[in-house]
Every structure is written in C-alpha cells, then in structure tokens.
Amino acid sequence: MSFTPHTPEDIALMLNSIGIDSVEQLFDEIPSAIRIEGLPDLADGINEMAMGREIKKISAGNKNLLNFIGAGAYQHHIPSAVWQLAGRGELLTAYTPYQAEASQGSLQIIFEFQTMIASLCGMDVANASMYDGASALAESILMAVRANKKTTSKKIVIADSIHPCYLNVMNSITRYQGIEIQCVETDRYNDVNTLKSAAHESFAAVVLPQPNFLGQLTRVDAITDWAHQHHALVIGLVNPVTLGLLKEPGSWGARGADIVCGEGQPLGVPLAGGGPYFGFMACKKQFIRQMPGRIVGKTTDTNGKTGYCLTLQAREQHIRRSKATSNICTNQGLLMTVATIYMSLLGPQGLKNVAIKSHQNTARLIELLNTVKQVHCVYADNFCHEMVIQVPSSAKSVLKKMADRGVAGGYDLATLGQAWADKLLVCSTEVHNENDLQQFITVLKTAIEDV
Amino acid sequence: MLIFEKSVQGRAAQAQSPHLQKDAVRIDSSLLRQTKPCLPEVSELETVRHFTNLSRKNFSIDTNFYPLGSCTMKYNPRAAHQFASDEKFLNQHPYIDDDYKQGTLQCLYELQHTIKSVTGMTAVSLTPMAGAQGEFAGVAMIRAYHDERGDKQREEIIVPDAAHGTNPATAFMCGYKVREVATLSDSGDVDLTALKAVLSEKTAGIMLTNPSTLGVFERKIKEIADLTHEAGGLLYYDGANLNAIMGKVRPGDMGFDVMHLNLHKTFATPHGGGGPGAGPVAANSKLAKYLPVPVVQKTATGRYILVDETHYPHSIGKLSTFFGNTGVLIRAYIYAKMLGGNGLTQASTLATLNANYLMTALHKAGFTLAYPQRRASHEFIITLEPEHKIYGITALDVAKCLLDRGIHAPTMYFPLLVAECLLIEPTETESKQQLDEFVDAMIAIRQMMIENAEQLKQAPQKLPVTRLDEVKAAKTLDLVWSE
Numbered sequence: 001m002s003f004t005p006h007t008p009e010d011i012a013l014m015l016n017s018i019g020i021d022s023v024e025q026l027f028d029e030i031p032s033a034i035r036i037e038g039l040p041d042l043a044d045g046i047n048e049m050a051m052g053r054e055i056k057k058i059s060a061g062n063k064n065l066l067n068f069i070g071a072g073a074y075q076h077h078i079p080s081a082v083w084q085l086a087g088r089g090e091l092l093t094a095y096t097p098y099q100a101e102a103s104q105g106s107l108q109i110i111f112e113f114q115t116m117i118a119s120l121c122g123m124d125v126a127n128a129s130m131y132d133g134a135s136a137l138a139e140s141i142l143m144a145v146r147a148n149k150k151t152t153s154k155k156i157v158i159a160d161s162i163h164p165c166y167l168n169v170m171n172s173i174t175r176y177q178g179i180e181i182q183c184v185e186t187d188r189y190n191d192v193n194t195l196k197s198a199a200h201e202s203f204a205a206v207v208l209p210q211p212n213f214l215g216q217l218t219r220v221d222a223i224t225d226w227a228h229q230h231h232a233l234v235i236g237l238v239n240p241v242t243l244g245l246l247k248e249p250g251s252w253g254a255r256g257a258d259i260v261c262g263e264g265q266p267l268g269v270p271l272a273g274g275g276p277y278f279g280f281m282a283c284k285k286q287f288i289r290q291m292p293g294r295i296v297g298k299t300t301d302t303n304g305k306t307g308y309c310l311t312l313q314a315r316e317q318h319i320r321r322s323k324a325t326s327n328i329c330t331n332q333g334l335l336m337t338v339a340t341i342y343m344s345l346l347g348p349q350g351l352k353n354v355a356i357k358s359h360q361n362t363a364r365l366i367e368l369l370n371t372v373k374q375v376h377c378v379y380a381d382n383f384c385h386e387m388v389i390q391v392p393s394s395a396k397s398v399l400k401k402m403a404d405r406g407v408a409g410g411y412d413l414a415t416l417g418q419a420w421a422d423k424l425l426v427c428s429t430e431v432h433n434e435n436d437l438q439q440f441i442t443v444l445k446t447a448i449e450d451v
Numbered sequence: 452m453l454i455f456e457k458s459v460q461g462r463a464a465q466a467q468s469p470h471l472q473k474d475a476v477r478i479d480s481s482l483l484r485q486t487k488p489c490l491p492e493v494s495e496l497e498t499v500r501h502f503t504n505l506s507r508k509n510f511s512i513d514t515n516f517y518p519l520g521s522c523t524m525k526y527n528p529r530a531a532h533q534f535a536s537d538e539k540f541l542n543q544h545p546y547i548d549d550d551y552k553q554g555t556l557q558c559l560y561e562l563q564h565t566i567k568s569v570t571g572m573t574a575v576s577l578t579p580m581a582g583a584q585g586e587f588a589g590v591a592m593i594r595a596y597h598d599e600r601g602d603k604q605r606e607e608i609i610v611p612d613a614a615h616g617t618n619p620a621t622a623f624m625c626g627y628k629v630r631e632v633a634t635l636s637d638s639g640d641v642d643l644t645a646l647k648a649v650l651s652e653k654t655a656g657i658m659l660t661n662p663s664t665l666g667v668f669e670r671k672i673k674e675i676a677d678l679t680h681e682a683g684g685l686l687y688y689d690g691a692n693l694n695a696i697m698g699k700v701r702p703g704d705m706g707f708d709v710m711h712l713n714l715h716k717t718f719a720t721p722h723g724g725g726g727p728g729a730g731p732v733a734a735n736s737k738l739a740k741y742l743p744v745p746v747v748q749k750t751a752t753g754r755y756i757l758v759d760e761t762h763y764p765h766s767i768g769k770l771s772t773f774f775g776n777t778g779v780l781i782r783a784y785i786y787a788k789m790l791g792g793n794g795l796t797q798a799s800t801l802a803t804l805n806a807n808y809l810m811t812a813l814h815k816a817g818f819t820l821a822y823p824q825r826r827a828s829h830e831f832i833i834t835l836e837p838e839h840k841i842y843g844i845t846a847l848d849v850a851k852c853l854l855d856r857g858i859h860a861p862t863m864y865f866p867l868l869v870a871e872c873l874l875i876e877p878t879e880t881e882s883k884q885q886l887d888e889f890v891d892a893m894i895a896i897r898q899m900m901i902e903n904a905e906q907l908k909q910a911p912q913k914l915p916v917t918r919l920d921e922v923k924a925a926k927t928l929d930l931v932w933s934e
Contacts, residue, residue, distance in 0.1 A: 042792030061553030089513030119489035172768030176626035274545030274773025276727035297924035317620035327620035334723025
C-alpha cells in the first residue's frame with residue numbers, strides 16, 4: 001500500500017533504461033555486512049477501509065470530556081471556515097515558500113499574519129511563527145541576550161508564576177549557551193518590589209507573563225519601567241486571545257515591552273492532545289536582525305508589481321550555518337495560516353468579545369463556586385479567564401471523580417509542590433454556557449462528597 | 452490585495468462572535484487595552500474568498516510535481532489527514548489523565564515501535580517538533596553522555612562540508628565548536644584522511660547524513676563509525692534521507708548512536724507551507740536514558756502511560772510545552788500502518804528506482820551528473836556549470852523556467868560543494884509519465900538556452916508574479932501592513 005503508481009511494465013521499462021536487471025542492484029553500493037532484507041517485524045500494510053476500522057477501534061480509547069482545563073492550552077470556538085480553508089490541498093501540501101513566485105499564497109498569508117500579531121502585541125514586527133509557546137520563549141531569551149548591547153550579562157529574571165513546563169523547556173534549550181535563569185518568588189501580582197529584592201546584579205532581560213500561570217494579572221507597567229531603568233529588556237509572555245481585551249505589551253510602562261512571545265493555539269487551533277500548536281514572536285524594529293525564524297517582506301517583481309518573499313535570510317542556518325540566530329529552519333506554517341483566518345473571521349471586536357465572554361464565564365463560575373461548601377476560591381479577583389480553587393482533599397482525587405462523570409475539572413497544581421496539592425487551576429471560556437457551568441458545579445459537589 | 456485593504460469599519464463575520472449581554476469586566480482599568488488592533492473587519496464570505504484565492508497562488512503536492520532534493524515531497528495520503536482529524540483526537544486537552552487518552556497514546560506507542568524497527572535503534576522519543584529540534588535533542592544527548600562521564604574536554608562536533616545548514620547551527624546551540632571535514636570530489640564519500648586529522652580527544656561526535664546530501668551512499672560508513680568511536684566520539688545520524696533506505700539498511704547497524712527522523716518527509720505528513728513537521732529522536736542503548744521527555748510506555752496491564760523525568764532522571768528535559776506535534780505523529784502512525792513493513796520497504800525501493808531512472812534519462816539527454824560513476828540514492832545532483840559557461844544561464848534560471856512549466860524547482864545551490872547544482876528527488880509516488888514529462892521539460896529548457904537565453908532569464912512569466920527583488924525586500928524591510 002505504498003501509494004506508488006508503478007505497474008510491473010513501468011518497472012521493467014525503467015530498469016531497462018538504467019541498464020540493470022533488478023531493483024536490488026540499485027542498492028549494491030551498500031556494504032553487504034549491514035544490508036537487511038525488508039522489515040519483517042512490522043506487519044504488512046492494510047488498505048484504507050481496514051485502516052478506518054482499525055483507527056475507530058483505537059480512537060475509542062479516547063474519551064472526550066466537558067473541558068475546564070486551561071494551563072497553557074485553551075478551548076475556544078473554531079469557526080467552520082478556518083480548517084476548511086486551511087485544509088485546502090494548496091495550503092496543506094505546499095512546501096516552505098523558498099520559491100517565492102510559486103508561493104505567493106503562503107507568503108501573503110505570512111505577511112498578513114505578521115501584521116496581525118505585531119499589532120495585537122503592540123510591536124513593530126513579528127516573525128512567521130515558532131514551534132510552540134515554550135520554545136518561542138526559549139528563543140526569545142536567547143534573542144534578548146544577543147540583542148541587549150547595554151550589558152554582557154546572560155542572566156534572565158523570571159517570576160516563578162510562569163508555566164512550569166515553560167521553565168523546563170527554557171532550561172533544556174538555553175542551558176548550553178551560558179544563560180543563567182533566575183527564578184524569583186513573587187506575589188500574585190508579580191509586584192515589582194518582589195522582583196527588586198531578588199535582582200541585585202545586572203541582568204539581560206526580565207520575562208513578564210500576562211496573565212501568569214495561575215491566571216492572575218501582572219502589574220506590567222511598574223516592572224517594565226523598573227527593568228528598563230536597569231538596562232534590561234522586557235519579554236512579554238502573553239495569551240493572544242486575551243490581548244483583544246488586555247493592554248498590548250507595546251504599551252506597558254513608559255516604553256513598552258521589547259520582545260513579545262506566546263502560545264498561539266487559542267487562535268483557532270484545536271486542543272488535539274497538545275499539538276501541533278504554534279508559537280509567535282514579535283519585537284521592536286531595532287531588534288529584528290536578532291530575531292530567529294522565518295520573516296516575510298514586501299517587494300516588487302520585474303514589472304513593478306507587488307509581491308512577497310522570505311527576507312533577512314542572512315540570519316538563518318542555511319546561509320549562516322553555525323553563526324545563525326537559531327537552528328530553526330521552519331515555522332508552523334499551517335497553524336499560522338489557521339490563526340490568520342481565525343483572526344480575520346473574529347476581527348478586533350470579535351476577538352475582544354471572546355476575551356470578555358471567557359472572563360465573564362470565569363467570573364460566573366466563581367460566583368457559583370461560592371455556593372459550594374468546602375471549596376474556596378483562592379484568587380477571586382485579578383483574574384482573566386483562569387483561577388485557582390482549593391478543595392477539601394487532594395486535587396488529584398477530586399479530578400479523578402469529576403472525570404468519571406464526564407468533566408475535566410481543571411489542572412492539578414500538585415506539580416508546583418506539596419503546598420498546592422489541594423488546589424486546582426480552573427478555566428472557563430466562551431464555549432461554556434450556563435448549563436455547562438452548572439454541570440461543573442454539580443459534578444464538583446458530587447466528587448467532593450465521594451472522595 | 453491584502454485582507455486589510457478589504458476591511459470596512461463596523462463589518463464583521465457576525466456568526467463568529469460570542470453574544471455578550473453586557474461588556475463589563477472585573478479587571479483593573481490600567482490593565483485594559485486602549486487601542487484597536489489591526490485585524491480586518493470583513494464578512495465571512497469575504498474571508499473565505501480571500502483565502503481561497505490566495506491558496507490558488509501556491510504550488511503544492513496536490514497540484515504540482517515537486518522534485519525537491521532532500522525534502523521528500525511525496526503524496527500525503529488523505530486518509531491520514533481525515534482519520535487524524537476525528538473529534539476523538541482533536542477534542543482532547545493535553546492535561547487530561549492518561550486513562551482518557553489511551554487511543555492517542557496507543558498510536559504514539561506503536562509509532563515508537565515502528566521507528567525502532569526502521570532505524571535499528573532501541574528507544575525513541577517523539578516530542579521534537581521538527582527535524583532541527585530532533586537534531587538539537589540528539590546532539591544535546593551526546594553532550595549529556597560526555598558530561599556525565601566527566602569527559603568535559605570534548606568540545607568539537609565534526610560536520611562534513613556537504614551537510615545541511617541545521618547541523619552546524621545545532622552544534623553551536625549545544626555549545627560546541629564545529630570542525631568541517633571534506634568530501635572527496637570524485638566519489639562523494641567522506642575523506643577518511645581528513646577525518647583522521649580532525650578526530651581527537653576533543654571530538655564529541657560527528658553528524659552525518661547517509662545517503663549523504665550528495666545523493667550517494669557513504670560506503671565507508673563502518674570505518675567512519677569505528678574511527679569515531681575509537682576516538683571516544685559518538686555518531687549522530689541526520690534522518691533527512693531515510694526515505695532511501697527503509698528495509699535496506701538501518702542507521703543502528705551502520706554504527707550510529709543517535710538520530711532524528713523527519714516524519715514530514717519519510718512518513719508523508721503534510722508540509723503545511725512550512726510546518727508542522729515532527730522530528731522524533733531515536734537512540735541506541737548507550738544514549739537511551741538521555742532522551743527528551745515525555746515518552747510513551749506500556750505497563751504490564753496493557754495500559755499506555757506518559758513518563759517524564761521521574762522515570763528518565765538523565766533526560767535532557769522537555770522540548771515542548773506538551774507532547775510535541777501530536778497530530779502530526781498520529782498522521783505518521785496511520786501512514787506507517789497503512790504501508791506496513793512491506794510497503795515502507797517498497798517505498799524506498801521505488802523512490803530509488805525513480806531517482807536512478809530520472810538520473811539516467813537526464814544524463815542521456817546531455818545533462819552533467821555530479822557523480823556519474825555512482826548509483827543515485829533517492830536523489831541525485833546535476834550540475835549546470837557547462838551550460839552556465841556556454842550560455843550564461845544559471846541553475847536559478849532553469850529553476851524558474853521549470854516553475855513556468857508547472858513543475859516545482861529542484862533544490863538549488865545545495866549542497867554548496869557542486870557549482871550551479873540542482874538536487875533532484877522525485878519520490879516514489881510519482882509515475883514514469885511524470886518523470887518523462889520532467890525530462891521533456893528539461894530538454895525544452897535546454898533548447899531555450901540555445902535559441903533564446905535572454906527569454907529564459909525572464910522566467911517565470913506565467914505565475915502570479917515575475918522574479919521578485921529580494922534585495923529590495925531586505926533593504927526596505929516592509930514586514931507589516933500599515934495604512
């Protein structure tokens with residue numbers, strides 16, 4: 001079933017033309033000591049109908065729950081047009097747009113994406129996307145260290161209220177380049193005073209999550225100004241949907257953030273078990289040459305007609321090799337296309353409404369939670385669309401009981417340490433209606449009684 | 452026309468906005484946005500028409516032949532896309548308990564098994580989100596191995612001069628210095644004398660592609676492996692060209708310690724105009740414990756579980772927020788399952804047959820092969836240096852001329868060793884007729900060189916734009932639209 005068109009006659013004609021008798025002769029330069037004959041420990045192939053049956057059986061092992069988990073991946077309504085358009089073969093099966101004249105569709109979409117993302121972030125420019133949010137942050141950190149000419153420090157200051165997996169990924173990717181990450185314990189506002197006390201020496205950049213991992217809103221203005229006074233760059237780590245409502249990083253403090261990145265998944269990408277998603281990255285114009293990843297620019301053809309092409313390729317690995325800004329040699333083209341279509345369909349007001357509705361649903365959930373005995377809203381204000389609740393037993397056992405009743409009740413904060421083992425991170429978005437919220441409450445009550 | 456230029460204030464795709472009863476929020480006003488972001492205000496139909504029309508300005512596998520060397524642009528089976536797009540897979544938050552995602556985990560677990568069988572490695576992590584990230588994982592694992600042994604003076608990675616640009620860039624990201632080693636110009640094999648000269652107690656490892664980017668099998672691979680291991684270094688296999696050798700020879704048997712695969716090449720997942728890909732990393736028993744997490748395991752009771760650093764304390768860590776490009780991995784699983792061991796082997800057989808047939812045909816038509824005395828792997832190189840000298844045309848001119856004939860250009864000017872080169876990889880899913888059409892197109896282009904080289908330099912003429920001014924793009928840096 002290898003989707004090959006060759007008839008026996010084709011093969012005979014081709015062998016004859018090459019001047020050999022059998023296809024095996026084509027492999028006669030491989031030393032015989034290491035040759036194998038096929039892949040006997042893999043089963044033979046099956047046709048599409050049999051595969052359809054097989055995959056139905058396998059996918060039955062997946063149970064879809066009414067979802068209240070966020071923690072870095074957010075469920076939003078995805079307009080039907082988004083994936084029907086992105087799924088067109090001309091977009092789905094196209095290669096990276098190196099041959100610009102044959103890729104004007106993909107290239108113009110990237111240009112439109114860059115415009116939308118830069119504007120959403122309040123930045124001058126954006127790239128064509130990164131692998132995901134965490135890797136985009138790791139690349140932003142490496143970029144900030146290269147871009148900050150006012151200090152030789154390779155230290156990055158980060159509030160501990162960042163997603164724990166982002167910290168892990170950041171360490172994995174940046175550790176070999178002498179980057180020192182200082183994780184600072186802060187209060188829920190990431191108040192500037194908590195950071196001040198920790199950062200004594202000079203540092204290259206500070207990472208500001210907005211909202212932070214616990215769904216809380218950072219006091220971005222004061223920290224941005226403080227970091228700039230210390231000649232450090234500010235990296236904003238943001239959720240793009242909430243930027244319909246929240247102040248864009250370019251307007252944080254007096255001078256605005258310098259680099260902005262985040263997880264793009266909320267913009268039309270399904271939860272899909274964790275991927276593929278995409279990261280985004282935007283910055284002030286003066287840092288563009290330090291930015292990794294694909295960037296598309298507008299130009300003209302030999303007739304003076306407008307067209308688009310990849311640009312600033314001198315930063316990239318296929319030209320600069322070991323001196324490149326990163327080894328990255330792709331973006332997440334399809335997901336970025338999805339986000340561009342999503343943002344077009346939502347528009348400025350639609351995106352703002354999604355953010356507001358998600359916030360209002362979360363507020364309504366808090367209201368309803370106040371009626372549940374033994375449950376305490378740890379942060380009942382200063383939230384965007386995610387909040388922390390405390391339950392009377394371990395979060396793990398409550399979540400298990402809730403899942404048995406068809407509700408994914410939240411993220412188990414035990415990953416942050418024992419003190420958090422009775423706390424859940426709960427998210428509501430515009431996809432929930434009043435019935436869904438009531439169901440969450442009912443199931444939570446039963447789960448607590450059961451445990 | 453850009454979508455912003457179609458925007459009219461107050462217009463919207465009304466069916467897509469959530470309904471608000473009030474717009475009050477409980478957020479401190481100093482944290483709220485005061486400016487309107489530059490998103491278009493357009494109707495749903497305008498959006499559908501805009502992106503449909505943009506899609507028609509693209510080449511794609513579904514519409515065009517892509518003999519793009521080193522990229523394995525084979526047919527992306529519709530079934531893989533359709534089955535992986537089932538709600539059962541899509542409507543799953545990554546943080547639900549493993550009990551509720553057994554289906555997804557089963558696909559991933561079986562894909563790990565398939566990869567082990569194809570590569571001859573003993574353990575696999577599927578999390579790297581692209582080939583370059585798989586490379587990073589592999590080299591970071593090499594580093595972790597030496598570091599754990601306290602072998603800290605090993606600070607060099609050896610890379611052949613023909614290597615992909617990601618190889619040296621990856622070595623740098625892992626804190627290594629890059630030592631280049633030459634390739635023999637007549638055979639395309641690595642120069643063993645040169646290799647011996649750079650191997651030392653400073654060698655951490657060597658990064659190789661086999662078949663190499665020159666489209667030939669590295670015949671001295673066992674000697675290279677032995678020499679490197681004797682020097683205390685490890686071997687990294689760049690899986691870019693794995694489509695040439697499935698069921699024929701395995702990197703594990705060649706002596707490699709760690710490798711990555713490009714599932715968007717060999718396992719036919721769609722390129723999506725530049726991603727998402729997937730770059731799983733596979734290792735032998737020496738390096739398995741350093742694999743990035745999470746990894747899927749099967750318990751004694753037959754349950755599939757995701758394991759992290761608690762099981763893999765020596766892991767190089769996580770490389771993505773969640774699991775990696777899960778949906779791509781499911782597509783690759785479906786592809787591999789449909790082909791089976793026999794189909795994967797046949798894919799490599801016929802990819803190689805197609806390449807050798809095309810190479811022979813172009814040679815007969817008078818084009819110059821870079822390595823005429825060698826078999827092609829699944830790809831091969833022609834050099835247009837003779838045509839360049841006689842007619843003044845370049846590989847770029849020929850590439851653009853092919854675009855006018857509805858054929859995507861082969862990879863140009865890579866590898867850097869061969870002047871005016873085209874790296875041509877037809878893949879196994881193309882028919883003899885399609886290959887013959889390509890040869891005819893090349894013959895016609897040669898005729899143009901003789902009759903009207905100036906016209907050839909004006910190509911393409913039949914696409915949405917003619918040749919673009921890339922210098923102007925880099926100079927003006929017009930990267931976002933503004934009114």
